[in-house]
Amino acid sequence: MSNEQPKNPLHGVTLKAIVEALVERHDWDGLAERINVRCFRENPSVNSSLKFLRRTEWARAKVERLYLDGL
Numbered sequence: 001m002s003n004e005q006p007k008n009p010l011h012g013v014t015l016k017a018i019v020e021a022l023v024e025r026h027d028w029d030g031l032a033e034r035i036n037v038r039c040f041r042e043n044p045s046v047n048s049s050l051k052f053l054r055r056t057e058w059a060r061a062k063v064e065r066l067y068l069d070g071l
Contacts, residue, residue, distance in 0.1 A: 009068060015060070018067045019049050025070060035062045 010018075022031055023046070032040035037059050039052040053060045 009071065010064060013067075015053060015063075016046065016050055018063060019046055019053070022063065022067055022070075031066075034066055035059065 026034065028040055028044040032044070037052065037056075039049045053063055
């Protein structure tokens with residue numbers, strides 16, 4: 001079985017790249033307005049966001065959806 005995912009637009013895109021792209025596009029305040037999580041509002045950083053998003057599936061899904069909507 002092949003590991004390729006030709007129809008998955010997130011295939012090969014790291015969570016870090018997604019967060020960095022969203023911060024560049026919306027800045028931290030804009031990101032916090034769109035997705036209401038503390039790691040985007042209080043002392044935001046890429047590392048703290050990654051830590052939270054890797055543990056919290058619903059928040060990660062929202063971040064991935066926002067990224068895809070911007071493509």
